[in-house]
Amino acid sequence: MDFLLSEDERRFQESVSEFAKRHIEPRWIEIDEKGRIPLELIKRMGDQGLFAIPVPDKYGGMGGTVLMAALAIEEIAYHDPAVAVAVYALLNNGWPLALSLFGSEAAKQEILPKVASGDAFFGIGSTEPQGGSDVAGARTVARRSGNKWVVNGEKTYISGVREIQELPAGGGFFLVSKAESAEYGHRNMVDFALLPKWNGKMRDGWKPTVYDDIGRHGLSTGGFKLEDFEVEDDLRIGDVGRGFYLLMEGFNIARVLVAAATIGSARWALDRGAEWLRSRKLFQGRPLASFEGISFRFAELYAELEAAKYFVYRAAWMIDKTYLENPPRFKPKDLNVPVSLAKMKGPETATRIYEEVLKWLGAYGYTKESAVYRGWLGTFSYTIGAEGTQNIMRYIIARDVIGSEYVSHTG
Amino acid sequence: MKILVAVKPTFDIGQLKFEKDGTPMLDACPVSLGEADRCALEEAMRIKERLGATVAAATVGSSEAHYKAIRDSYAMGADEGYLVKADDPWKLDALSVASAIARVAAATGPYDLVLTGSGAGDTHASVIGPMIAGILGIPLIAGVDRLEVRGPGVVAGTCKLEDGSYTYEAKTPAVVTVTSEANAPRIPNLRAILRSKGMPIREMSAGELGIDLRRLEPLSVRKYEIKRKRIIYKAEDQKGAAEASAKLLAALRSEGVLS
Numbered sequence: 102m103d104f105l106l107s108e109d110e111r112r113f114q115e116s117v118s119e120f121a122k123r124h125i126e127p128r129w130i131e132i133d134e135k136g137r138i139p140l141e142l143i144k145r146m147g148d149q150g151l152f153a154i155p156v157p158d159k160y161g162g163m164g165g166t167v168l169m170a171a172l173a174i175e176e177i178a179y180h181d182p183a184v185a186v187a188v189y190a191l192l193n194n195g196w197p198l199a200l201s202l203f204g205s206e207a208a209k210q211e212i213l214p215k216v217a218s219g220d221a222f223f224g225i226g227s228t229e230p231q232g233g234s235d236v237a238g239a240r241t242v243a244r245r246s247g248n249k250w251v252v253n254g255e256k257t258y259i260s261g262v263r264e265i266q267e268l269p270a271g272g273g274f275f276l277v278s279k280a281e282s283a284e285y286g287h288r289n290m291v292d293f294a295l296l297p298k299w300n301g302k303m304r305d306g307w308k309p310t311v312y313d314d315i316g317r318h319g320l321s322t323g324g325f326k327l328e329d330f331e332v333e334d335d336l337r338i339g340d341v342g343r344g345f346y347l348l349m350e351g352f353n354i355a356r357v358l359v360a361a362a363t364i365g366s367a368r369w370a371l372d373r374g375a376e377w378l379r380s381r382k383l384f385q386g387r388p389l390a391s392f393e394g395i396s397f398r399f400a401e402l403y404a405e406l407e408a409a410k411y412f413v414y415r416a417a418w419m420i421d422k423t424y425l426e427n428p429p430r431f432k433p434k435d436l437n438v439p440v441s442l443a444k445m446k447g448p449e450t451a452t453r454i455y456e457e458v459l460k461w462l463g464a465y466g467y468t469k470e471s472a473v474y475r476g477w478l479g480t481f482s483y484t485i486g487a488e489g490t491q492n493i494m495r496y497i498i499a500r501d502v503i504g505s506e507y508v509s510h511t512g
Numbered sequence: 513m514k515i516l517v518a519v520k521p522t523f524d525i526g527q528l529k530f531e532k533d534g535t536p537m538l539d540a541c542p543v544s545l546g547e548a549d550r551c552a553l554e555e556a557m558r559i560k561e562r563l564g565a566t567v568a569a570a571t572v573g574s575s576e577a578h579y580k581a582i583r584d585s586y587a588m589g590a591d592e593g594y595l596v597k598a599d600d601p602w603k604l605d606a607l608s609v610a611s612a613i614a615r616v617a618a619a620t621g622p623y624d625l626v627l628t629g630s631g632a633g634d635t636h637a638s639v640i641g642p643m644i645a646g647i648l649g650i651p652l653i654a655g656v657d658r659l660e661v662r663g664p665g666v667v668a669g670t671c672k673l674e675d676g677s678y679t680y681e682a683k684t685p686a687v688v689t690v691t692s693e694a695n696a697p698r699i700p701n702l703r704a705i706l707r708s709k710g711m712p713i714r715e716m717s718a719g720e721l722g723i724d725l726r727r728l729e730p731l732s733v734r735k736y737e738i739k740r741k742r743i744i745y746k747a748e749d750q751k752g753a754a755e756a757s758a759k760l761l762a763a764l765r766s767e768g769v770l771s
Contacts, residue, residue: 112584112705115544120699150701163702 110169117173120149121180129181132319133475138186140267146186147219151177152193155425156201161214166425167354168417170194171361175413178365182476185319187362188487192224192260195355195488196275200294200338202424203347207335208294215270222272224261225355225488226295226325227348233258233486234493236277236345237287241327243278250293250337252278252306252330258486262309262323271298277348280341290344294336297325306330316478350433353440354424355488357416360447363480364409367451370476371406374399374458395461402454409450412443438501445494448483455480513565513661514621515556518613518628518640519585521577522546525634534735538602543577545584548629550697552690555659556627557589557698563661568592568620572612572725573601579713586708587700593713594620596721603727610643615721617648623685625667630655630689641689651682654689 106114124145132138146152154170156162163169174194178187197216200223201209215221229239241254256276265272273296280291297307307330311323339347378390378399390396416439422430455477459466466473484491500508524542531537556567569585571578574597582593596612598604617623626648631638638654645652656669662681669688670679682688700708718725743763745756764770 108580109706109709112580112587112700113702116699116701116705123696123699149699150703154702158703164706165702169702 106172110172113165113169114172114176117151117176118179120146120151121177125177125186126180129183129186130472130475132181132185133183133316133479134318136318137321138189138264138319140269142186143189143264143268144219146190147217150217151190152219153197153201153213153217154194155198155421156213156217160201160209161217162197162201163217166417167194167198167357167420168414170198171358171413171417174358174361175365175368175410178362179369181319182366182369182472183317183319183479184362184366184476184482185317185479187365188260188317188359189222189264189320191355191358191362193222195358196223196225196351198354198424199275199347199351203292203339203350204294205335205337208338212273212294212296216272220268221270221299222261222265222268223294224259224272224274225351226256226259226274226276228256228258228486230255230257230324234490236348237290238285239277239279239290240283241276241278242281242283243291243293243332244281245334246331248334250291250332250334252276252293252295252327252332254278255324255326257324258312258322259324260320260322260487262325263311263321265298266303266309268298270300271296271302273297273299275338275348275351277344280344287345288342290348291341292338292344292347293332294338295327295330295332296336297330304330314482316475317482352488353433353436354420356440356444356494357413357420359483359488360409360413360443361417363447363451363483364406364413366476366480367406367409367447367454370451370454370458370473371399371402373473374402374454374461377458377461389461398457402450402457405446405450406454409443409446412439412446416440416443434501437497441489441494441497444489445491445498448480449491451480452477452484513559513563513625514623515559515565515567515625515627516613516617516621516623517549517553517556517567517569517585517590518626518644519549519553519569519571519581520546520573520609520632521571521575521581522549522632523634530735534737536733536735543575545581546629546632546634547697548631548633548690548692549581550588550629551692551694552627552629552688553585553588553590554695554697555688555690556625558695559625559659559661560589565624566591568594568623570594570596570613570616572596572604572609573598575601582713583708583711584700586711587704588698589704592620593711594716595713596716596718598718598725600727603729605726605728606637606639607643608723608725608727610640611647611723612718612721612725613640614644614647615723616716617644619716619721621685624665625684626650626687627659628687628689630691633692638689641687645687648685648687651686652689653680653682653686656688656690657694659688659690659694 150163153162154165158164174191216223243250243252276293276295306328308326381389521543528541529537567590569590628641653669655671658670660668668681745759747753747756
């Protein structure tokens, strides 16, 4: 067993850290204030190879691994603790990988190089107005019509709705839909690469709205209606009937990267906390760190962050051994518990750290000037949802560890 | 055009911690390719992209950080890498390092340009470039913020000094030392990092180069500290403020801070 990163991984981590320090850190507050990531920064990140990291070279990716993607996302979040840039990057790593694993050759060749270069966005379209966790209850329906599919329905709380309209090539989503009828169930679902704007042209039948989030302002959240939106069969991802299952595999990849973003942001917060505990002096010159009520709490949070980090690294490593190694060392279902541990632990640890650091900073922590609240609000988003809620993570862990015959959410 | 860039791994002194007695904890300090050396590599890459060139990187030392410095140079775009083997490289004296680089230049050249950082971020000796030029008997432009190739056989370097900017021309072959202000060196992407791993590093021994590497044994190394005097001139009102200001000025004059 070796707990050290390889030299390639460390060098890549250093390179991303330097990039993020140079190009993201000086702007993260402005990005959060103005509510957008400059397109020029997105392009620069594409040029630097920060999207499609685990996607093979032949599709314009970097030919790296999910662990490398996780390291990159963690570093980006450290320098953008409000996590908009990190989440933009993680979506454009996780879902392009899912497309490269499950999509048609034509879809991969068409979409992935443009996502890798930063000219297009590729995220996830799953949640619907009636719910997100109950994917089998999706009401969006795709009906086959010759060599095309006609999709009708509505998706909500989707990241990137504004960005795909603004990016030069556009982009879209890994969309999950019912096939032919909206009947409840797991086995009648199908996935598509849905591209509302592609090669600079908006497609008919896509009606977007953008929401006003309380944090992580740099990346848009919105919704869209699909009204007779036509999708070529080439853009179908996997077989009809496999939509639910492939989406779950995609979620496993993206969940690890979500957790990576939250631990990067949390590390930033804890570093700010440590600086404060060293420098803030009171009661005749004693540093705050000399009070064990605070320094012991620091130690506990540090331990939680380290644990969350290793959950993330192990799950990312297992994903690599499942999808990027031949023959695979694990089956996709082996990933459920390790991934859920990472996704459960990362965001919750992050918000706990933020709450504590805010308190250490005293009244200053409650001011907008301290900027710590931006990370708090940004990471809090991921205790609610994004690629699965925290209770769904608990459900998966309980189901797979105790046994599905004892833990059931249906019936 | 053929360019040799002398590089070395440098301690990140911003992260250097000290024992209670002031001894630096070098083992725990991150080491990476020096900032000014990276700027020198960046200048070489820009010349390569503009005019076409072969760029070689060379370092002196056998530590893992020295091998990594060459791999990092490859990731930035260097075509060839040379490593002069030397144990205990942190103790090598500057003349030995400069001699080794000069011998590498002679053995693998001829080079039109030898570039290096104007000074390392840890030792700040700033002597390697001038020594290489001295040993090779070729011109030197030191401390360059802007480097231009002005035509066949002519380079120009602009140096910012206290009273203005000076531009010097030199006939090639020449040595140019580049400051860390010269450019923002490129950050290699993952593809370049992965490619660099497989590129061969040509190792050379001091014996093969016909030089003797000498080492300095530091007698003591201590943390450089400025003890603050913590003198406070208190003032309660405007008159007091005027008196306190006068005392402050007098004290600064007596310390030689103001003349």
